[in-house]
Amino acid sequence: MVETTISVIKADIGSLAGHVVVPDFLMELARKRLKEGVQKGIIKDYYVANAGDDLELIMTHHKGEDNEEIHQLAWDIFNEGAKLGREKKIYAAGQDILSDTFSGNVRGMGPGSAEMTIEERKSEPIAIFMADKTEPGAFNYPVFRMFADPFNTAGLVIDPNLHQGFIFVIQDIKQSTPHFVEMRCPEEMYDLLALLGSTSRYTIKKVYRKDGLVAAAVSTDKLHQIAGKYIGKDDPVAIIRAHSGLPAMGEVLEAFALPHMVAGWMRGSHIGPLMPVGLKDSRCTRFDGPPRVVGLGFQVHDGLLLGPVDFFEDVAFDSTRQRAMEVADYLRRHGPFMPHRLDEESMEYTTLPSVLTKFEKRFSDQEIVPTGKTTDTSDSAE
Numbered sequence: 001m002v003e004t005t006i007s008v009i010k011a012d013i014g015s016l017a018g019h020v021v022v023p024d025f026l027m028e029l030a031r032k033r034l035k036e037g038v039q040k041g042i043i044k045d046y047y048v049a050n051a052g053d054d055l056e057l058i059m060t061h062h063k064g065e066d067n068e069e070i071h072q073l074a075w076d077i078f079n080e081g082a083k084l085g086r087e088k089k090i091y092a093a094g095q096d097i098l099s100d101t102f103s104g105n106v107r108g109m110g111p112g113s114a115e116m117t118i119e120e121r122k123s124e125p126i127a128i129f130m131a132d133k134t135e136p137g138a139f140n141y142p143v144f145r146m147f148a149d150p151f152n153t154a155g156l157v158i159d160p161n162l163h164q165g166f167i168f169v170i171q172d173i174k175q176s177t178p179h180f181v182e183m184r185c186p187e188e189m190y191d192l193l194a195l196l197g198s199t200s201r202y203t204i205k206k207v208y209r210k211d212g213l214v215a216a217a218v219s220t221d222k223l224h225q226i227a228g229k230y231i232g233k234d235d236p237v238a239i240i241r242a243h244s245g246l247p248a249m250g251e252v253l254e255a256f257a258l259p260h261m262v263a264g265w266m267r268g269s270h271i272g273p274l275m276p277v278g279l280k281d282s283r284c285t286r287f288d289g290p291p292r293v294v295g296l297g298f299q300v301h302d303g304l305l306l307g308p309v310d311f312f313e314d315v316a317f318d319s320t321r322q323r324a325m326e327v328a329d330y331l332r333r334h335g336p337f338m339p340h341r342l343d344e345e346s347m348e349y350t351t352l353p354s355v356l357t358k359f360e361k362r363f364s365d366q367e368i369v370p371t372g373k374t375t376d377t378s379d380s381a382e
């Protein structure tokens with residue numbers, strides 16, 4: 001049987017009026033080039049979307065994961081788009097393109113990717129989730145809930161096909177070389193949660209059924225680690241299969257009903273609620289957020305994509321959005337204070353080293369009693 005690969009490759013190559021939304025001309029360019037990709041037989045089908053300022057290329061083909069031709073197609077679109085973006089002086093044009101030369105795969109070069117190769121079942125419903133203003137660990141909570149939490153996924157308890165649980169492949173993204181561990185659920189659930197709770201370090205890479213069927217794939221690229229300094233967020237994507245021995249689509253979506261806290265938001269340095277939205281609301285505004293996720297549903301058949309369904313456009317998520325905005329109001333009032341602002345290590349922008357340098361000489365091993373004189377920051381002060 002011919003296998004189908006779903007590749008979601010994304011990049012922020014510039015946006016409109018700040019880091020807000022992908023401009024139409026970039027979406028059109030991507031559609032045009034992907035259509036040519038179909039005509040040339042490189043890909044089978046495609047869909048272009050945006051998650052805020054991230055351009056998302058959803059592609060299907062029969063060439064497998066990490067395929068050079070597929071990655072090259074995406075890379076060329078991002079580069080052409082960045083060039084056009086620079087000409088039009090859109091904001092942060094070319095932001096996620098970290099290399100001048102293509103080395104066969106977009107991994108480690110700036111763009112993010114999630115890929116999954118499947119043997120199409122009798123019917124193949126999938127969901128693609130794309131988030132903006134957050135990091136790959138943002139998917140730990142909902143993906144755990146889909147595949148491991150019986151309070152979310154009723155099928156884990158009452159469907160004999162799900163009852164045996166799932167295998168999670170976790171990546172330690174703080175390591176400079178690939179570092180993965182496999183954990184089985186429910187047997188090792190507490191160990192799994194010990195890792196997954198550390199969202200800035202351990203992220204879900206894939207989820208498998210115990211018979212080896214792949215059920216989920218998440219992008220685990222950490223942009224600022226690739227670049228060695230902060231150059232933008234690693235806004236993640238995930239591909240999830242549903243039904244027939246996997247969580248039902250409604251169970252997959254239920255995992256987003258709580259707008260859980262994620263790291264990112266303004267300057268990649270704040271905690272905020274992940275708000276599920278329809279494509280029409282896929283633009284980050286208030287304090288560059290709040291962090292958002294869009295979810296598109298497709299049926300895959302013979303490598304073709306039927307759809308999408310814009311899941312979170314549904315009114316059933318109105319109360320989630322309402323709650324997210326209340327949480328946003330509450331958190332914003334903390335201003336520069338933790339935990340709204342991230343801790344030192346997790347912040348992607350920080351002035352602390354320069355503040356500490358400036359005050360280095362004024363630190364003392366004795367408690368200081370101010371003299372009442374005007375503070376003079378120059379060393380010669382008497």
Ligand code: F6R
Pocket residue numbers: 018019092133232233265266267268288
């Ligand atoms: C970037 C982002 C934004 C920016 C912020 C400052 O992906 O999400 O929150 O960090 O708008 O942008 P710059 O540094 O470009 O002025």
Ligand code: MG
Pocket residue numbers: 012014015018019020053092095232
């Ligand atoms: Mg941006």
Ligand code: MG
Pocket residue numbers: 012051052053054132133233235
């Ligand atoms: Mg983004």
